[in-house]
Amino acid sequence: MIILAIRCLTTSLKLYRINRENALWHYMVWLSSSYVMYSFSRVVGHIVKPLLIATGHLELWRFLDPLSGSLNNFTFFLVASVSLFFIGIYPLYLKIIREERQIEEINAELTEMNQELETLVAERTMALMGLTVADQVRNPAAVIGCTCKRVLAKDALTPETAGKMNSIIDECKKLETVVENFEYLLRSRRSIFRHEDINEVIRGIITLTEKEFSLKGLHLDLRLSQHPLKMNIERNLLRVALFHVIRNSIDATQPGGLISVASTADSDTITITLSDTGPGIPGEIREKIFDPFFTTKHHKFGMGLPLVKQIVSEHLGDIMIQSEKGKGTTVTISFPVRWKETQKANSVPLIPS
Ligand SMILES: Nc1ncnc2c1ncn2[C@@H]1O[C@H](COP(=O)(O)OP(=O)(O)O)[C@@H](O)[C@H]1O
Ligand SMILES: [Mg+2]
Secondary structure (H helix, E strand, O other): OHHHHHHHHHHHHHHHHHOOOOHHHHHHHHHHHHHHHHHHHHHHHHHHHHHHHHOOOHHHHHHHHHHHHHHHHHHHHHHHHHHHHHHHHHHHHHHHHHHHHHHHHHHHHHHHHHHHHHHHHHHHHHHHHHHHHHHHHHHHHHHHHHHHHHHHHHOOOOHHHHHHHHHHHHHHHHHHHHHHHHHHHHHOOEEEEEEEEHHHHHHHHHHHHHHHHHHHOOEEEEEOOOOOOEEEEOHHHHHHHHHHHHHHHHHHOOOOOEEEEEEEEOOOEEEEEEEEOOOOOOHHHHOOOOOOOOOOOOOOOOOHHHHHHHHHHHOOOEEEEEEEOOOEEEEEEEEEHHHHOOOOOEEEEOOOO
């Protein structure tokens, strides 16, 4: 019994050392320690007792007897309390593991979303910078070329100087062509718009954020139109925009609060409404929330709403924010019905001309 108990304890200790955060191995260490204690107390009872009596050490046995009984009782008490504790803690432990996994999944999805967003912002910023540089190079090149032509036409130049002037003019023309090609390349990069269901995009965003809802204890009221709301959308862009609006509501709403998302359509407009029961936006900052880099949060960049506005306007839509201090915020995004018409997959320039 002692050998088995000690084997149990050493195995449990080995498992515990491999993963100290595992509740089951904790439990096994306590249980097998009790088992070892119990086996020793049994040895005292079953082997030492007859030996002591046979050798005439009755007095010593009388002294040890209650100690052995107490050790037994203590062991039973220990096993019972460790087991009760384990029964209580184990479901909690499983829940923590499940939630850790969920958080990892959310993180992976958010990282993917952020990467999409960063690529988008970087692409646009680079393209806009490229266009600015192109503009700055083209103008001086054109001025130099024209000035040289004028000098050539008016002044009497030696054949050698005239040759040099002509080569400057040629180089300027080349430079202008390079800049034109570069500009054409940037402007011809296009985002792809497809005729897709907006409700599907909303559902995707809800799936992405629903774990955050449950972790923060927020309630969701989702009321999507019964019929699909198809219109020409750049799915990834719209996803990013709706995600940002919902993120702001999640950030702003206290646990127990409500976030409502609805989509409707009439003959003129498709409307998406997102409201929350957060603290609202104070009047003094309401005008600034669409300014790039305006934020009231730590560790945030304030690029959410400017980007949302840009994306909505690329879909020919409007965004309106109503907010009452202490009551909450409602963001209404609407798209004209013209944009709803069935069209083939279609594309628009990455950089609006
Ligand atoms: N639903 C909302 N409730 C309260 N304040 C909001 C809400 N949405 C936006 N805001 C305010 O607008 C600011 C700008 O938002 P945003 O451009 O998304 O930037 P960020 O979220 O990075 O701060 C936020 O810092 C916040 O003060
Ligand atoms: Mg934001």
